[in-house]
Amino acid sequence: MIDFDNWACPLPLRDYPQIVMGHGGGGKLSNDLVEHLFVPAFHNPMLSSLADGASLAVGGQRLAFSTDSYVVRPLFFPGGSIADLAINGTVNDLAMLGATPLFLSVGMILEEGLPMNTLGSLVDLLAAAARNAHVQVVTGDTKVVDKGHGDQIYINTSGVGLIPTGIDIAPQNARPGDQILISGTIGDHGMAIMSVREGLEFESPIRSDSAPLNGLVTAMLQCSKSIHVLRDPTRGGVASSLNEIAKSAGIGIALDERQFPVRPEVAAACELLGMDPLYVANEGKLLAVVAPEDADAILETMRQHPLGQDAEIIGEVVNEHRGKVTSRTGIGGTRVVAMQIGEQLPRIC
């Protein structure tokens, strides 16, 4: 029980008496919220695994359950919209448990004054994305807030799916020797958003990679039962996801920068803004930690799938530097790939 009379926020970051943007950025500030506030408050074994969703035993079946809220500006961006993110994001969270996503809820918070045809377009896109991902939207909710109290529209989706028997995918399962695979180019979504962000606009062919990954996961699971961890590296990018895995499993991760698939224009945009593609968000990519003997077969399977054509093996799980991620650099040095603190910001220096 929390004693609210003498309650002090358990967050170590007392420098921030208010929520700042970084608390939603997927980096260390977000993690601190989860670790020091949410997990202690709701304490239970399903939550404590800190996967993308919960895995629940219900009536002899294993159910996957996940929820996510979507706030993005602008609503429509190159390669997608908030509607695509809302469906694909929750579908992917379920797929990362090895589940077959089945049913979704959609909750919308609308700001007074939102044009009706904007809402109409978004609902059409939600429906199309659900069809494309082979899931059904079976329940929903709508609320309206005063003008100025919301950013046009916020969408929450929750989803359930079934985890086939014999599948055990969780961050804790990574073990030394495992190979780390990425399903394609990194940083596309984050840089597509950056290209249309007010004050930073640039012209580029970069498009968001928003896509449902359940089909790819199904193909991978048919290929091998030795997939230990799956993760979709969204906010905070590949670096944050791998740091979380290293921490949960108590293992080290050694990457090889020369193997990272990065589109040249994403690399260029990162150079321009002083960002690192490893920390940029993806919305249609997955990381897989797999047993070494099956790595090549899984890689081949991924490459045959339309969403895995650019898949690569980017590193391996090691016994050294537990809880930390390192990368071999392009010229043969080594660097630490640290957990990001807050939002990644454009820098001048």
Added chain:
Amino acid sequence: MCLGVPGQIKEVYELDGVRMGKVNFGGIIKEVCLEYVPEAVVGDYTIVHVGFAITRLDEESALATLKMFEELGVLSEELNPEHLE
């Protein structure tokens, strides 16, 4: 300190009395102030810092520098070929 990125000038124009242009950074096009590189023309490369071109890149010097590295290497290989794997 100062993030400077090389890019190629694609277009030069005047905007509110300031010399501006479009610069291509490996497929990314950004508007850049060209006020400080009055000699630069379309096709030239420049280093851009906080939206300003601060210098025109000199191809001859760049090639000479790279050639110097190449020659260092050739010399080393001749002297001690097994070192370079």
Added chain:
Amino acid sequence: MKYLTEFRNNDLVQKLLYEIHQITTRPWAMMEVCGGQTHSIIRNGIDQLLPPEIELIHGPGCPVCVTPLETIDKALAIAAQPNVIFCSFGDMLRVPGSDRDLFAVKSQGGDIRIVYSPLDAVKVARDNPDRQVVFFGIGFETTAPANAQALVVAKKQGLKNFSMLVSHVLVPPAIEALMQSPTCRVQAFLAAGHVCSVMGYWQYEPLAEKYHVPIVVTGFEPLDVLNGVYHAVLQLEASRHAVENAYSRAVQREGNLPAQKVMQEVFEVCDRTWRGIGMIPQSGWQLNAAYRDMDAAIRFQVGDIHTQESAICRSGEVLQGLIKPHQCPAFGKECTPSKPLGATMVSSEGACAAYYNYGRFIEHEQVAP
């Protein structure tokens, strides 16, 4: 020629490394002045590939790092005022002032916007005529021409609602201050390439002569950094002390004259406090009389804010190359990138943050490479 991948060529990197190993016969300590070079060194693991005799001391070269606490506090006070739109480069948002940072001001309702270029802030002023728009004008000589141009354009356009909080710093006086310190261990400098693109390198010639120290103008790509190290070692081994240009594609001796002209129109030299180092005479630029009406510190009456720096933080010694970041007792304990005490931990380019994020943390834990 794309001027990027060519200077990351791994074959040439290995050749140059081999040459450096060949010519190095004894220990040498050199300082890379610029935070961008520190970033490149750690990001690429260059320091691990150099001969063990060569020690790279990370210099004071990050304008975010050296902006004094007092100036950050002034920025926070201005940004918190109603009717102000406070524009800044992204790096400055996380720099801690006495009790908070710009992110915290934003969370309390301050209108704080990240811009890519100072001209973007001028545009914000034009688009919001009924609001006061303030730009946080920090930086070294590289950034000064951009900030100067923003002021010139705003004045030309008659924008009464645009002002700038200026905290510019200059590199040569800082190098001189370092050399005058009796504990200084620096035997050679890798000068900051892009500062020299703007200012040239003639100013360094008297310094090299007076202090018998080699100064090599150095770029940022792996080959550029190694080229700078190579030329510095060549000089040190031969007991020479000249200014050399190892970044000739982007730097000329006289620098960028049109940029210097505009900076002269706007700025004048002043004494400047550097965070963690203290006051260095004649090491800053402030707005001159013609532009003083656009000085945000005057317009918003924050001139009487005076702040002391943190007592346990040893960032000053880190910046001076006297201790390595991990030798500060607060490093990785009271002071981390998520709760930085000194500005060297704030910027990803700051020597302490670079160590924490990219480098030496692992070595301490005695882990096999």
